[in-house]
Amino acid sequence: MIHVQDLQFSYTSHPFIADINFTVPAGEIFGFLGPSGAGKTTIQKILTGLLTGFKGNVEVGGIDLRKSNRDLYERIGVDFEFPSLYEKLTGKENLKFFASLYKHHVAIDPLLESVGLINDADKKVSAYSKGMKSRLDFIKALVHDPDILFLDEPTSGLDPSNARVMKNIILQLKANGKTILLTTHNMYDATELCDRVAFIVDGKLVALDTPHNLIISHGASTVRYSYISEGEEKTITTALDKTGTDALLLQLVKENRLSTIHSSEPTLNDIFSFLTGRELQ
Amino acid sequence: MKPIVRSFGMFVRQIANDGMLWGVGLAPLLLGVMIRFGVPYVETVLSGYLPGNILVPYYQLFDLVLFLMTPYMFCFASAMVMLAERDENIAQYLAITPLGKKGYVFSRLYVPVLLSVPASIMVMLYFSLTVWPTRHLLEGAILMGLLSTVVALLVVSISRNRVEGVAVGKLSGLLILGLVVPYFIESGFQYLVCFMPSFWIARYFLDGNILFLLSALVTSLVWIALLFRKFSTKLF
Ligand SMILES: Nc1ncnc2c1ncn2[C@@H]1O[C@H](COP(=O)(O)OP(=O)(O)OP(=O)(O)O)[C@@H](O)[C@H]1O
Ligand SMILES: [Mg+2]
Numbered sequence: 001m002i003h004v005q006d007l008q009f010s011y012t013s014h015p016f017i018a019d020i021n022f023t024v025p026a027g028e029i030f031g032f033l034g035p036s037g038a039g040k041t042t043i044q045k046i047l048t049g050l051l052t053g054f055k056g057n058v059e060v061g062g063i064d065l066r067k068s069n070r071d072l073y074e075r076i077g078v079d080f081e082f083p084s085l086y087e088k089l090t091g092k093e094n095l096k097f098f099a100s101l102y103k104h105h106v107a108i109d110p111l112l113e114s115v116g117l118i119n120d121a122d123k124k125v126s127a128y129s130k131g132m133k134s135r136l137d138f139i140k141a142l143v144h145d146p147d148i149l150f151l152d153e154p155t156s157g158l159d160p161s162n163a164r165v166m167k168n169i170i171l172q173l174k175a176n177g178k179t180i181l182l183t184t185h186n187m188y189d190a191t192e193l194c195d196r197v198a199f200i201v202d203g204k205l206v207a208l209d210t211p212h213n214l215i216i217s218h219g220a221s222t223v224r225y226s227y228i229s230e231g232e233e234k235t236i237t238t239a240l241d242k243t244g245t246d247a248l249l250l251q252l253v254k255e256n257r258l259s260t261i262h263s264s265e266p267t268l269n270d271i272f273s274f275l276t277g278r279e280l281q
Numbered sequence: 282m283k284p285i286v287r288s289f290g291m292f293v294r295q296i297a298n299d300g301m302l303w304g305v306g307l308a309p310l311l312l313g314v315m316i317r318f319g320v321p322y323v324e325t326v327l328s329g330y331l332p333g334n335i336l337v338p339y340y341q342l343f344d345l346v347l348f349l350m351t352p353y354m355f356c357f358a359s360a361m362v363m364l365a366e367r368d369e370n371i372a373q374y375l376a377i378t379p380l381g382k383k384g385y386v387f388s389r390l391y392v393p394v395l396l397s398v399p400a401s402i403m404v405m406l407y408f409s410l411t412v413w414p415t416r417h418l419l420e421g422a423i424l425m426g427l428l429s430t431v432v433a434l435l436v437v438s439i440s441r442n443r444v445e446g447v448a449v450g451k452l453s454g455l456l457i458l459g460l461v462v463p464y465f466i467e468s469g470f471q472y473l474v475c476f477m478p479s480f481w482i483a484r485y486f487l488d489g490n491i492l493f494l495l496s497a498l499v500t501s502l503v504w505i506a507l508l509f510r511k512f513s514t515k516l517f
Contacts, residue, residue: 048377050517073379084370086291088298097291101284101378 006056031194077146102144187268288388313408352397352429360436427501
Protein backbone atom coordinates (compact mmCIF):
# COMPACT_ATOMS: atom_id res chain seq x y z
CA MET A 1 0.00 0.00 0.00
CA ILE A 2 2.85 2.33 0.84
CA HIS A 3 6.17 2.04 -0.86
CA VAL A 4 9.12 4.31 -0.11
CA GLN A 5 12.43 4.01 -1.87
CA ASP A 6 15.62 6.05 -1.31
CA LEU A 7 13.68 8.94 0.13
CA GLN A 8 15.68 12.12 0.69
CA PHE A 9 14.46 15.49 1.82
CA SER A 10 15.60 18.60 3.66
CA TYR A 11 14.07 21.92 4.64
CA THR A 12 17.50 23.53 4.36
CA SER A 13 20.69 22.91 2.40
CA HIS A 14 21.91 20.47 5.07
CA PRO A 15 20.95 16.85 4.46
CA PHE A 16 18.18 15.71 6.79
CA ILE A 17 15.87 12.86 5.77
CA ALA A 18 18.04 10.32 3.93
CA ASP A 19 18.07 6.70 2.76
CA ILE A 20 14.57 5.91 3.92
CA ASN A 21 13.32 2.62 2.47
CA PHE A 22 10.27 0.69 3.56
CA THR A 23 7.10 -0.96 2.33
CA VAL A 24 3.82 -1.21 4.19
CA PRO A 25 1.50 -3.97 2.95
CA ALA A 26 -2.28 -3.51 3.00
CA GLY A 27 -3.90 -4.11 6.35
CA GLU A 28 -0.83 -3.39 8.45
CA ILE A 29 -0.32 -0.91 11.27
CA PHE A 30 3.13 0.51 10.75
CA GLY A 31 4.66 2.64 13.50
CA PHE A 32 7.16 5.46 13.47
CA LEU A 33 8.99 5.76 16.75
CA GLY A 34 11.66 8.31 17.48
CA PRO A 35 12.72 11.26 19.60
CA SER A 36 11.37 14.75 19.08
CA GLY A 37 12.74 16.39 15.94
CA ALA A 38 13.70 13.06 14.36
CA GLY A 39 11.65 13.77 11.24
CA LYS A 40 8.59 11.56 11.81
CA THR A 41 6.09 14.30 11.01
CA THR A 42 8.23 15.39 8.08
CA ILE A 43 8.11 11.90 6.55
CA GLN A 44 4.33 11.76 7.03
CA LYS A 45 3.97 15.13 5.33
CA ILE A 46 5.94 13.81 2.37
CA LEU A 47 3.80 10.67 2.18
CA THR A 48 0.59 12.74 2.15
CA GLY A 49 1.89 15.01 -0.59
CA LEU A 50 2.09 18.11 1.60
CA LEU A 51 5.83 18.47 1.22
CA THR A 52 7.10 18.28 -2.32
CA GLY A 53 10.63 18.58 -3.58
CA PHE A 54 11.85 15.26 -2.17
CA LYS A 55 14.16 12.81 -3.92
CA GLY A 56 13.40 9.13 -4.38
CA ASN A 57 10.23 7.20 -5.10
CA VAL A 58 7.12 7.35 -3.00
CA GLU A 59 4.00 5.38 -3.85
CA VAL A 60 0.86 5.48 -1.75
CA GLY A 61 -2.09 3.26 -2.65
CA GLY A 62 -0.46 2.55 -6.00
CA ILE A 63 -0.25 6.24 -6.86
CA ASP A 64 3.12 7.83 -7.58
CA LEU A 65 3.27 11.00 -5.51
CA ARG A 66 5.16 12.84 -8.21
CA LYS A 67 2.14 12.54 -10.49
CA SER A 68 -1.34 13.87 -9.90
CA ASN A 69 -2.65 12.89 -6.48
CA ARG A 70 -6.25 13.93 -6.94
CA ASP A 71 -7.58 10.37 -6.58
CA LEU A 72 -5.27 9.72 -3.69
CA TYR A 73 -7.02 12.25 -1.47
CA GLU A 74 -10.33 10.41 -1.72
CA ARG A 75 -8.54 7.40 -0.23
CA ILE A 76 -6.31 8.72 2.54
CA GLY A 77 -7.28 10.05 5.94
CA VAL A 78 -4.89 12.19 7.93
CA ASP A 79 -4.85 13.15 11.59
CA PHE A 80 -2.25 15.89 12.02
CA GLU A 81 -0.11 16.37 15.10
CA PHE A 82 -2.09 19.53 15.91
CA PRO A 83 -5.86 19.96 15.54
CA SER A 84 -7.06 21.48 12.29
CA LEU A 85 -10.60 22.59 13.06
CA TYR A 86 -12.77 25.65 12.58
CA GLU A 87 -12.91 27.00 16.14
CA LYS A 88 -15.99 29.10 15.46
CA LEU A 89 -18.04 26.18 14.16
CA THR A 90 -19.50 23.33 16.18
CA GLY A 91 -18.00 19.85 16.16
CA LYS A 92 -20.73 18.58 13.89
CA GLU A 93 -20.52 21.50 11.49
CA ASN A 94 -16.80 20.84 11.17
CA LEU A 95 -17.32 17.18 10.31
CA LYS A 96 -20.15 17.99 7.89
CA PHE A 97 -18.03 20.50 6.05
CA PHE A 98 -14.99 18.26 5.70
CA ALA A 99 -17.19 15.30 4.73
CA SER A 100 -18.79 17.40 1.98
CA LEU A 101 -15.47 17.64 0.16
CA TYR A 102 -15.46 13.93 -0.67
CA LYS A 103 -17.38 11.92 -3.25
CA HIS A 104 -18.62 9.56 -0.54
CA HIS A 105 -18.86 9.93 3.19
CA VAL A 106 -20.16 7.99 6.15
CA ALA A 107 -22.82 9.03 8.70
CA ILE A 108 -21.52 11.63 11.12
CA ASP A 109 -23.41 10.76 14.32
CA PRO A 110 -22.03 7.23 14.80
CA LEU A 111 -18.54 8.66 14.45
CA LEU A 112 -19.23 11.27 17.14
CA GLU A 113 -20.72 8.54 19.27
CA SER A 114 -17.68 6.29 18.91
CA VAL A 115 -15.41 8.80 20.66
CA GLY A 116 -17.98 10.04 23.16
CA LEU A 117 -18.61 13.42 21.58
CA ILE A 118 -22.26 13.04 20.58
CA ASN A 119 -23.46 15.22 23.46
CA ASP A 120 -20.97 17.95 22.58
CA ALA A 121 -21.67 17.80 18.84
CA ASP A 122 -23.45 21.17 18.81
CA LYS A 123 -20.91 23.01 20.95
CA LYS A 124 -18.44 25.32 19.29
CA VAL A 125 -14.99 23.79 18.99
CA SER A 126 -13.54 26.83 20.78
CA ALA A 127 -15.36 25.54 23.88
CA TYR A 128 -13.82 22.04 23.56
CA SER A 129 -11.04 20.80 25.83
CA LYS A 130 -7.72 19.72 24.36
CA GLY A 131 -8.65 16.04 24.51
CA MET A 132 -12.05 16.69 22.91
CA LYS A 133 -10.36 18.50 20.05
CA SER A 134 -7.95 15.57 19.58
CA ARG A 135 -10.86 13.15 19.41
CA LEU A 136 -12.82 15.30 16.96
CA ASP A 137 -9.70 15.73 14.85
CA PHE A 138 -9.23 11.97 14.80
CA ILE A 139 -12.74 11.15 13.58
CA LYS A 140 -12.48 13.95 11.03
CA ALA A 141 -9.87 11.74 9.31
CA LEU A 142 -12.48 8.96 9.07
CA VAL A 143 -15.46 10.82 7.55
CA HIS A 144 -14.79 9.49 4.05
CA ASP A 145 -13.95 5.93 5.12
CA PRO A 146 -10.38 6.03 3.77
CA ASP A 147 -8.29 2.91 2.99
CA ILE A 148 -5.06 4.42 4.24
CA LEU A 149 -4.67 6.36 7.45
CA PHE A 150 -1.85 8.60 8.57
CA LEU A 151 -2.10 9.27 12.28
CA ASP A 152 0.43 11.62 13.88
CA GLU A 153 0.45 11.02 17.64
CA PRO A 154 -3.30 10.38 17.82
CA THR A 155 -3.34 9.52 21.53
CA SER A 156 -1.15 12.33 22.81
CA GLY A 157 -2.94 14.56 25.28
CA LEU A 158 -5.69 12.02 25.95
CA ASP A 159 -6.57 10.61 29.36
CA PRO A 160 -6.04 6.83 29.70
CA SER A 161 -9.68 5.88 29.17
CA ASN A 162 -10.10 7.97 26.03
CA ALA A 163 -6.71 6.76 24.77
CA ARG A 164 -8.03 3.21 25.29
CA VAL A 165 -11.16 4.01 23.27
CA MET A 166 -9.09 5.46 20.46
CA LYS A 167 -6.68 2.51 20.41
CA ASN A 168 -9.64 0.14 20.18
CA ILE A 169 -10.96 2.10 17.20
CA ILE A 170 -7.54 1.90 15.57
CA LEU A 171 -7.45 -1.87 16.08
CA GLN A 172 -10.99 -2.12 14.70
CA LEU A 173 -9.94 -0.15 11.62
CA LYS A 174 -7.10 -2.58 11.09
CA ALA A 175 -9.54 -5.48 11.46
CA ASN A 176 -11.58 -3.82 8.70
CA GLY A 177 -8.55 -3.97 6.43
CA LYS A 178 -7.28 -0.41 6.64
CA THR A 179 -3.59 0.33 6.27
CA ILE A 180 -2.38 2.59 9.05
CA LEU A 181 0.79 4.57 9.49
CA LEU A 182 1.07 5.74 13.06
CA THR A 183 3.55 8.06 14.72
CA THR A 184 4.05 7.87 18.44
CA HIS A 185 6.38 8.66 21.32
CA ASN A 186 4.73 6.01 23.40
CA MET A 187 6.44 2.63 23.15
CA TYR A 188 3.63 0.86 24.97
CA ASP A 189 1.20 2.01 22.30
CA ALA A 190 3.69 1.00 19.63
CA THR A 191 4.11 -2.46 21.11
CA GLU A 192 0.38 -2.94 21.45
CA LEU A 193 -0.82 -1.52 18.14
CA CYS A 194 1.90 -1.91 15.56
CA ASP A 195 2.63 -4.90 13.40
CA ARG A 196 6.00 -3.38 12.66
CA VAL A 197 7.83 -0.33 13.93
CA ALA A 198 10.51 1.83 12.36
CA PHE A 199 12.92 3.68 14.62
CA ILE A 200 13.66 7.10 13.21
CA VAL A 201 16.62 9.12 14.49
CA ASP A 202 17.99 12.29 12.90
CA GLY A 203 16.13 11.66 9.67
CA LYS A 204 17.42 8.10 9.30
CA LEU A 205 15.70 4.77 9.70
CA VAL A 206 17.86 2.87 12.19
CA ALA A 207 15.77 -0.26 12.77
CA LEU A 208 12.65 -1.85 11.34
CA ASP A 209 10.99 -5.00 12.58
CA THR A 210 8.04 -6.35 14.56
CA PRO A 211 8.04 -5.14 18.18
CA HIS A 212 8.44 -8.78 19.24
CA ASN A 213 11.53 -9.41 17.11
CA LEU A 214 13.11 -6.15 18.13
CA ILE A 215 12.72 -7.08 21.77
CA ILE A 216 13.83 -10.69 21.40
CA SER A 217 16.76 -10.05 19.13
CA HIS A 218 18.23 -7.13 20.94
CA GLY A 219 17.87 -7.68 24.62
CA ALA A 220 18.24 -10.57 26.96
CA SER A 221 15.59 -10.90 29.63
CA THR A 222 16.94 -10.89 33.15
CA VAL A 223 16.01 -12.23 36.56
CA ARG A 224 16.52 -10.20 39.69
CA TYR A 225 16.36 -11.80 43.10
CA SER A 226 17.11 -10.81 46.66
CA TYR A 227 17.76 -12.66 49.91
CA ILE A 228 18.79 -11.91 53.46
CA SER A 229 22.35 -12.70 54.44
CA GLU A 230 23.88 -11.70 57.81
CA GLY A 231 20.92 -9.44 58.52
CA GLU A 232 21.30 -7.48 55.25
CA GLU A 233 19.23 -7.71 52.05
CA LYS A 234 21.32 -8.54 48.98
CA THR A 235 20.11 -8.20 45.36
CA ILE A 236 21.53 -10.09 42.39
CA THR A 237 20.70 -9.83 38.68
CA THR A 238 21.29 -12.69 36.30
CA ALA A 239 20.38 -13.48 32.70
CA LEU A 240 17.21 -15.53 32.26
CA ASP A 241 19.07 -18.14 30.21
CA LYS A 242 21.78 -18.49 32.89
CA THR A 243 19.52 -19.30 35.84
CA GLY A 244 20.20 -23.05 35.55
CA THR A 245 23.90 -22.50 36.22
CA ASP A 246 23.47 -19.89 38.95
CA ALA A 247 24.55 -21.98 41.95
CA LEU A 248 23.58 -19.35 44.51
CA LEU A 249 20.08 -19.00 43.05
CA LEU A 250 19.59 -22.77 42.97
CA GLN A 251 20.73 -23.04 46.57
CA LEU A 252 18.44 -20.21 47.68
CA VAL A 253 15.50 -21.84 45.94
CA LYS A 254 16.28 -25.17 47.58
CA GLU A 255 16.52 -23.58 51.01
CA ASN A 256 13.43 -21.39 50.50
CA ARG A 257 15.48 -18.29 51.32
CA LEU A 258 14.50 -15.97 48.44
CA SER A 259 12.80 -12.83 49.69
CA THR A 260 11.90 -11.51 46.17
CA ILE A 261 12.30 -12.70 42.57
CA HIS A 262 11.33 -10.88 39.37
CA SER A 263 11.95 -11.34 35.69
CA SER A 264 12.16 -8.30 33.44
CA GLU A 265 11.82 -8.16 29.69
CA PRO A 266 13.41 -5.22 27.88
CA THR A 267 10.87 -2.76 26.56
CA LEU A 268 10.91 -1.16 23.15
CA ASN A 269 12.24 1.84 25.02
CA ASP A 270 15.32 -0.08 26.19
CA ILE A 271 15.92 -1.41 22.69
CA PHE A 272 15.61 2.09 21.38
CA SER A 273 18.24 3.41 23.80
CA PHE A 274 20.43 0.41 23.09
CA LEU A 275 20.29 0.89 19.32
CA THR A 276 20.54 4.64 19.19
CA GLY A 277 22.15 5.67 22.43
CA ARG A 278 19.21 8.03 22.94
CA GLU A 279 16.07 8.14 25.02
CA LEU A 280 12.66 8.20 23.35
CA GLN A 281 11.50 10.94 25.66
CA MET B 282 -15.62 21.04 -8.93
CA LYS B 283 -17.70 20.08 -5.87
CA PRO B 284 -14.82 20.57 -3.39
CA ILE B 285 -14.18 24.04 -4.80
CA VAL B 286 -17.83 25.02 -4.49
CA ARG B 287 -17.99 23.75 -0.89
CA SER B 288 -14.73 25.41 -0.02
CA PHE B 289 -15.89 28.72 -1.48
CA GLY B 290 -19.11 28.33 0.51
CA MET B 291 -17.04 28.06 3.67
CA PHE B 292 -15.12 31.18 2.63
CA VAL B 293 -18.36 33.15 2.31
CA ARG B 294 -19.60 31.75 5.61
CA GLN B 295 -16.49 32.96 7.39
CA ILE B 296 -16.81 36.43 5.94
CA ALA B 297 -20.49 36.57 6.88
CA ASN B 298 -19.58 35.65 10.47
CA ASP B 299 -16.96 38.34 10.78
CA GLY B 300 -17.97 41.91 11.60
CA MET B 301 -14.77 43.45 10.31
CA LEU B 302 -15.09 41.69 6.97
CA TRP B 303 -18.66 42.98 6.57
CA GLY B 304 -17.17 46.45 6.81
CA VAL B 305 -14.56 45.51 4.26
CA GLY B 306 -17.26 44.36 1.85
CA LEU B 307 -19.27 47.53 2.24
CA ALA B 308 -16.30 49.88 1.89
CA PRO B 309 -16.39 50.11 -1.93
CA LEU B 310 -20.06 51.13 -1.82
CA LEU B 311 -19.43 53.77 0.85
CA LEU B 312 -16.49 55.16 -1.06
CA GLY B 313 -18.63 55.11 -4.20
CA VAL B 314 -21.33 57.24 -2.57
CA MET B 315 -18.73 59.63 -1.17
CA ILE B 316 -17.03 60.07 -4.52
CA ARG B 317 -20.18 60.26 -6.61
CA PHE B 318 -21.96 62.80 -4.46
CA GLY B 319 -19.33 64.26 -2.12
CA VAL B 320 -16.65 65.23 -4.59
CA PRO B 321 -18.87 67.26 -6.99
CA TYR B 322 -20.40 68.96 -3.94
CA VAL B 323 -16.96 69.96 -2.61
CA GLU B 324 -16.12 71.16 -6.11
CA THR B 325 -19.13 73.49 -6.22
CA VAL B 326 -18.33 74.82 -2.76
CA LEU B 327 -14.68 75.43 -3.62
CA SER B 328 -15.40 77.07 -6.95
CA GLY B 329 -17.45 79.64 -5.04
CA TYR B 330 -14.19 80.87 -3.51
CA LEU B 331 -11.58 80.10 -6.12
CA PRO B 332 -11.47 80.74 -9.86
CA GLY B 333 -11.63 77.82 -12.32
CA ASN B 334 -11.91 74.08 -11.77
CA ILE B 335 -10.29 72.77 -8.60
CA LEU B 336 -11.04 69.05 -8.41
CA VAL B 337 -12.31 68.38 -11.92
CA PRO B 338 -8.82 67.59 -13.36
CA TYR B 339 -8.54 64.85 -10.76
CA TYR B 340 -11.92 63.24 -11.32
CA GLN B 341 -10.24 60.40 -13.20
CA LEU B 342 -7.90 59.83 -10.26
CA PHE B 343 -10.88 59.57 -7.88
CA ASP B 344 -12.34 57.05 -10.27
CA LEU B 345 -9.14 54.99 -10.31
CA VAL B 346 -9.09 54.82 -6.51
CA LEU B 347 -12.73 53.77 -6.56
CA PHE B 348 -12.01 51.18 -9.24
CA LEU B 349 -9.23 49.68 -7.15
CA MET B 350 -11.33 49.58 -3.99
CA THR B 351 -13.55 46.57 -4.87
CA PRO B 352 -10.85 44.02 -5.81
CA TYR B 353 -8.62 45.40 -3.09
CA MET B 354 -11.22 44.78 -0.40
CA PHE B 355 -12.13 41.37 -1.81
CA CYS B 356 -8.46 40.40 -1.70
CA PHE B 357 -8.01 41.81 1.77
CA ALA B 358 -10.90 39.67 3.01
CA SER B 359 -9.40 36.70 1.18
CA ALA B 360 -6.03 37.25 2.88
CA MET B 361 -7.68 37.56 6.30
CA VAL B 362 -9.55 34.29 5.87
CA MET B 363 -6.42 32.53 4.63
CA LEU B 364 -4.42 33.80 7.61
CA ALA B 365 -7.10 32.57 10.02
CA GLU B 366 -7.17 29.18 8.29
CA ARG B 367 -3.41 29.00 8.42
CA ASP B 368 -3.40 29.68 12.18
CA GLU B 369 -5.89 26.84 12.69
CA ASN B 370 -3.86 24.44 10.43
CA ILE B 371 -6.89 24.22 8.18
CA ALA B 372 -5.18 25.35 4.99
CA GLN B 373 -2.79 22.44 5.42
CA TYR B 374 -5.62 20.03 6.12
CA LEU B 375 -7.60 21.12 3.08
CA ALA B 376 -4.49 20.50 1.00
CA ILE B 377 -4.72 16.77 1.76
CA THR B 378 -8.45 16.54 0.91
CA PRO B 379 -9.80 16.32 -2.66
CA LEU B 380 -9.69 20.14 -2.66
CA GLY B 381 -5.87 20.11 -2.74
CA LYS B 382 -3.47 23.03 -2.60
CA LYS B 383 -4.50 24.31 -6.02
CA GLY B 384 -8.20 24.04 -5.22
CA TYR B 385 -7.65 25.89 -1.97
CA VAL B 386 -5.86 28.79 -3.62
CA PHE B 387 -8.46 28.79 -6.37
CA SER B 388 -11.43 28.98 -3.99
CA ARG B 389 -9.83 31.49 -1.63
CA LEU B 390 -8.00 33.83 -3.99
CA TYR B 391 -8.82 33.35 -7.66
CA VAL B 392 -12.58 33.09 -7.26
CA PRO B 393 -12.79 36.36 -5.27
CA VAL B 394 -10.55 38.07 -7.84
CA LEU B 395 -12.71 36.78 -10.69
CA LEU B 396 -15.87 37.94 -8.91
CA SER B 397 -14.30 41.35 -8.32
CA VAL B 398 -14.19 41.93 -12.10
CA PRO B 399 -17.98 42.27 -12.58
CA ALA B 400 -18.36 43.77 -9.08
CA SER B 401 -15.88 46.57 -9.68
CA ILE B 402 -17.42 47.29 -13.09
CA MET B 403 -20.84 47.61 -11.43
CA VAL B 404 -19.43 49.99 -8.84
CA MET B 405 -17.92 52.07 -11.62
CA LEU B 406 -21.15 52.11 -13.62
CA TYR B 407 -23.03 53.50 -10.64
CA PHE B 408 -20.51 55.79 -9.01
CA SER B 409 -17.76 56.91 -11.39
CA LEU B 410 -17.31 60.64 -11.98
CA THR B 411 -16.03 60.42 -15.54
CA VAL B 412 -17.24 58.43 -18.52
CA TRP B 413 -15.54 55.05 -18.96
CA PRO B 414 -15.73 53.27 -22.32
CA THR B 415 -16.54 49.56 -21.98
CA ARG B 416 -13.09 48.53 -23.11
CA HIS B 417 -11.46 50.61 -20.39
CA LEU B 418 -13.81 49.19 -17.80
CA LEU B 419 -12.79 45.64 -18.73
CA GLU B 420 -9.09 46.44 -18.88
CA GLY B 421 -9.27 48.33 -15.62
CA ALA B 422 -11.10 45.56 -13.80
CA ILE B 423 -8.51 43.01 -14.89
CA LEU B 424 -5.54 45.23 -14.03
CA MET B 425 -6.97 46.17 -10.63
CA GLY B 426 -7.73 42.50 -9.97
CA LEU B 427 -4.14 41.51 -10.67
CA LEU B 428 -2.83 44.35 -8.54
CA SER B 429 -5.06 43.23 -5.67
CA THR B 430 -3.86 39.66 -6.06
CA VAL B 431 -0.37 40.99 -5.36
CA VAL B 432 -1.72 42.59 -2.16
CA ALA B 433 -3.30 39.33 -0.96
CA LEU B 434 -0.11 37.37 -1.63
CA LEU B 435 1.93 40.03 0.16
CA VAL B 436 -0.31 40.11 3.23
CA VAL B 437 -0.27 36.32 3.63
CA SER B 438 3.45 35.99 2.88
CA ILE B 439 4.78 38.51 5.36
CA SER B 440 2.35 38.50 8.27
CA ARG B 441 2.55 36.02 11.08
CA ASN B 442 -1.09 36.39 12.17
CA ARG B 443 -4.31 38.30 11.52
CA VAL B 444 -3.27 41.33 13.57
CA GLU B 445 -0.12 41.73 11.52
CA GLY B 446 -2.20 40.99 8.43
CA VAL B 447 -4.44 43.99 9.14
CA ALA B 448 -1.34 46.17 9.58
CA VAL B 449 0.26 44.95 6.36
CA GLY B 450 -3.07 45.38 4.59
CA LYS B 451 -3.28 49.01 5.64
CA LEU B 452 0.34 49.59 4.71
CA SER B 453 -0.32 48.16 1.28
CA GLY B 454 -2.76 51.05 0.85
CA LEU B 455 0.42 52.89 -0.13
CA LEU B 456 -0.10 51.24 -3.50
CA ILE B 457 -2.57 54.03 -4.10
CA LEU B 458 0.48 56.28 -4.18
CA GLY B 459 1.37 54.68 -7.49
CA LEU B 460 -2.00 55.84 -8.85
CA VAL B 461 -1.48 59.37 -7.57
CA VAL B 462 2.10 60.01 -8.67
CA PRO B 463 1.52 60.46 -12.43
CA TYR B 464 -1.11 63.12 -11.71
CA PHE B 465 1.20 65.27 -9.59
CA ILE B 466 4.79 64.59 -10.63
CA GLU B 467 5.52 65.38 -14.24
CA SER B 468 9.32 65.05 -14.12
CA GLY B 469 11.34 61.83 -14.47
CA PHE B 470 11.17 61.42 -10.69
CA GLN B 471 7.80 59.74 -11.16
CA TYR B 472 9.65 56.64 -12.39
CA LEU B 473 10.90 56.08 -8.85
CA VAL B 474 7.65 54.19 -8.31
CA CYS B 475 7.84 52.26 -11.58
CA PHE B 476 8.01 48.99 -9.62
CA MET B 477 4.38 49.56 -8.65
CA PRO B 478 1.81 48.15 -11.07
CA SER B 479 -0.54 50.92 -9.89
CA PHE B 480 1.78 53.55 -11.37
CA TRP B 481 1.52 52.00 -14.83
CA ILE B 482 -2.23 51.59 -14.50
CA ALA B 483 -2.59 55.34 -13.89
CA ARG B 484 -0.23 56.15 -16.74
CA TYR B 485 -2.24 53.94 -19.05
CA PHE B 486 -5.56 55.58 -18.27
CA LEU B 487 -3.95 59.04 -18.45
CA ASP B 488 -2.73 58.73 -22.01
CA GLY B 489 -3.96 55.39 -23.38
CA ASN B 490 -0.55 54.15 -24.52
CA ILE B 491 -0.75 50.36 -24.83
CA LEU B 492 2.87 50.05 -23.64
CA PHE B 493 1.78 51.28 -20.22
CA LEU B 494 -0.94 48.65 -20.16
CA LEU B 495 1.69 46.01 -20.87
CA SER B 496 3.98 47.42 -18.17
CA ALA B 497 1.13 47.23 -15.66
CA LEU B 498 0.52 43.60 -16.63
CA VAL B 499 4.19 42.68 -16.50
CA THR B 500 4.90 44.34 -13.14
CA SER B 501 1.84 42.64 -11.59
CA LEU B 502 2.79 39.24 -12.94
CA VAL B 503 6.40 39.63 -11.82
CA TRP B 504 5.20 40.44 -8.30
CA ILE B 505 2.86 37.47 -8.33
CA ALA B 506 5.64 35.17 -9.53
CA LEU B 507 8.03 36.51 -6.89
CA LEU B 508 5.58 36.14 -4.02
CA PHE B 509 3.78 32.93 -4.88
CA ARG B 510 6.39 30.50 -3.57
CA LYS B 511 6.67 32.25 -0.23
CA PHE B 512 2.88 32.46 -0.01
CA SER B 513 2.50 28.77 -0.70
CA THR B 514 5.13 27.55 1.79
CA LYS B 515 3.65 29.89 4.37
CA LEU B 516 0.17 28.46 3.96
CA PHE B 517 0.81 24.73 3.67
N1 LIG C 1 8.40 23.88 8.07
C1 LIG C 1 9.64 23.64 8.52
N2 LIG C 1 10.68 24.39 8.08
C2 LIG C 1 11.93 24.15 8.52
N3 LIG C 1 12.27 23.18 9.38
C3 LIG C 1 11.28 22.40 9.84
C4 LIG C 1 9.93 22.58 9.43
N4 LIG C 1 9.17 21.66 10.06
C5 LIG C 1 10.02 20.94 10.81
N5 LIG C 1 11.29 21.37 10.69
C6 LIG C 1 12.49 20.79 11.35
O1 LIG C 1 12.63 19.45 10.94
C7 LIG C 1 13.01 18.63 12.03
C8 LIG C 1 12.06 17.46 12.18
O2 LIG C 1 10.77 17.92 12.52
P1 LIG C 1 9.55 16.90 12.64
O3 LIG C 1 8.36 17.73 12.94
O4 LIG C 1 9.51 16.05 11.42
O5 LIG C 1 9.97 16.02 13.89
P2 LIG C 1 9.15 14.90 14.65
O6 LIG C 1 9.97 13.67 14.57
O7 LIG C 1 7.77 14.82 14.15
O8 LIG C 1 9.18 15.46 16.14
P3 LIG C 1 8.04 15.41 17.29
O9 LIG C 1 8.17 14.06 17.89
O10 LIG C 1 8.45 16.48 18.23
O11 LIG C 1 6.72 15.66 16.65
C9 LIG C 1 13.07 19.54 13.24
O12 LIG C 1 14.42 19.88 13.48
C10 LIG C 1 12.29 20.76 12.85
O13 LIG C 1 12.83 21.90 13.44
MG1 LIG D 1 5.93 15.22 14.96
